[in-house]
Amino acid sequence: MASTLLQDVSPAPPLMISPLEIPLPEPVDFSKQAVEVPGTRRPGQTGHYQNAVWGFKAFPEEGPVYTLPDVFELGLSLEKNGQTSNKPFLGHRPVISAEPLKFASDYVWSTYAEADERRQNVGSALEKYFRDGTLGGGEYQTVGIWSQNRAEWQIVELACHAYGKVSVSLYDTLGKDSVEYIIEHAHLTVIFVTSQHIPLLLAMASKVPMLKLIVSVDELSSEAKRIMGIWSRTANVQVMELSELEQFGKANRLNMARPIGKSLATICYTSGTTSGPKGVLLTHSNLVSSVKSNLRASHFGEKGGIMMSYLPLAHIYERITELCTMALGGQIGFFTGDPLRLLEDASILKPNFFPSVPRVLNRVYQSAMLAGQTPGLKGYLFRTAMDAKLKKLHETGDNTHMLWDRLVFRKIQALLGGNVELVSCGSAPISVDVMDFLKIAFSCDVIEGYGMTENCGTCTRCWPNDPSSSGTVGAPQPCNEIKLVDVPSMNYTSNDKPNPRGEVCLRGNNCFSTYYKDEKNTRETVDEEGWLHTGDVGEIDSAGRLKIIDRIKNIMKLAQGEYVALEKIENVYGLHPLVAQLYVHGESLQDHLVGVIVPDPTQFAILCNSIRGTKIGANDSAELATAARDPAVAQAVLREITHEAKKAALKGFEMIKKIHLTTVPFSTENGLLTPTFKVRRKDCSIYFKEELAALYAQPTSMLK
Known part of the structure; x- marks a missing residue:
């Protein structure tokens, strides 16, 4: 009896698995990832969409983690x-x-x-x-x-x-x-x-x-x-x-x-692309809600x-x-501080979790695609392996293959140390082709999500093993509910067919309520019911997944009266391997868009050599700069990137008609990028004032 009492009062053994890591219950129904709550529809907006498995959770009310x-x-x-x-x-x-x-x-x-x-x-x-x-x-x-x-x-x-x-x-x-x-x-x-x-x-x-x-x-x-x-x-x-x-x-x-939960934890300043930084007030409750939601x-x-x-x-x-x-009681290995040494760091650390962004993952994709262009048996094996794995992925959601993983993709996996089990992607759009390739190349969960500073980086996220999630940013997170609100000026409505479209709005305990000392921007971002208005335009598909399709902010009107969303257009053109950096410019007295492009050196060298019959290397900065001033090269680049615009179904007035090439990267040092590597629009327009004026001065026959 005594030993029983002693056993009852002894400390519990330490947990080996975090109680916060909760998998999707089996079987997973990928056709129903979010549900529209009955009775929540209003004129001009959809109903409230909630996670189909967990609903709308009032984190962090559940223990054992509150702060x-x-x-x-x-x-x-x-x-x-x-x-x-x-x-x-x-x-x-x-x-x-x-x-x-x-x-x-x-x-x-x-x-x-x-x-x-x-x-x-x-x-x-x-x-x-x-x-x-x-x-x-x-x-x-x-x-x-x-x-x-x-x-x-x-x-x-x-x-x-x-x-x-x-x-x-x-x-x-x-x-x-x-x-x-x-x-x-x-x-x-x-x-x-x-x-x-x-x-x-x-x-x-x-x-x-x-x-x-x-x-x-x-x-x-x-x-x-x-x-x-x-x-x-x-x-x-x-x-x-x-x-x-x-x-x-x-x-x-x-x-x-x-x-306590409502205690302020951090002031996180956003790096504005058109104005000064805004201080987002985030509480312990906001951040813990996000953590709990992301671990499901x-x-x-x-x-x-x-x-x-x-x-x-x-x-x-x-x-x-x-x-x-x-x-999770996990380990965090810090890189040495130099992006050029990142792969070396990864090969030594051998991480199994690799959070990333499109600008990094696009480079992995572009490098791998060069292997697919290799003549002979090597190129044939790569293309065959890719086709076989893509077919299996789309049919079953399974991105592994006993033969091709060992024979072909092991080398790509080794770039990140060979042990990666989860790659997350956020902060900017990434193309369907790149996402699908990354899934089959790394043979692990490659998950895209959507969020912003104001919601602790948490709004929606793709589910693991979803065979058709690429191109979407997934279902609402358990800590959120989302709705779409009509944007009449851009012809997006909640009654659009086949899927509702509109501005993405969300609320939940992960969402901020105030910009520090900034009532004006707070009122413009958070409404009286607590809905956070993101400024992004989304579409919700039949499975309840969100797809970001446009941007309300940074809209301008061209001379013929058409509205264009400049960030959306930059995101589309930026998917082309030739484009390392891009600034799209429009003026209300002009009827077309122009752009400034910093080309990717490797891809640019290949194009220049094919156009000019030269043998420029990717490291020949002086020769590449000379080629960038060649009108024939500029026209060739424009033709190439226009294919990307047509593939994305941009309208004619949304397409760039003329470009200026520069081999000098946009950077924080020259004031053209924010600290989060987004284009500073006003500063770019001033920096490239003469080049932009020259583009608009070209005769209209050049627009063909």
């Missing part, structure tokens, strides 16, 4: 390979040589227990400074993070979660004006930064007098400390290393200040989720994927 500290502590408690708190968590490749730059050939890992200790040290130090008035003075206790992805980024944000601070992420590629704006707007009195950002912060100190403390996440040399010390005293800003802050926190350990109908891998981290952590998409990995 972001709960997410980390769940991961901390899970058992993996016989380990709980001592299992690996955050990994990186150490630098073993600075001149020349060289990294270790293995990842080095810190554990969940070590992260727990460090978050309490950092959090205690911050709490002490805010309590004694060294920091603070704004509406919220905000903490800035300005760094590339690395373990310290997560440690600082975990500390903010646990001690009731509000993190404010700054994109690593932000320019001076945007940094200055965010520091002032969010009243940042402390910022954690990589060492290269410290001089800029000290130089602007007089313009942001609220900034009191800069914490370097890098170790500073003795000489750098001496110089920074002198400069910081002049600027009235303290500079210290993260290790010093942690020691201070360890000596002044304070209890964690547990947040997802399989992060038999190894518990080893994730490759390279997309900017300042972006909500990467933040959510890392929180999901954390909730």
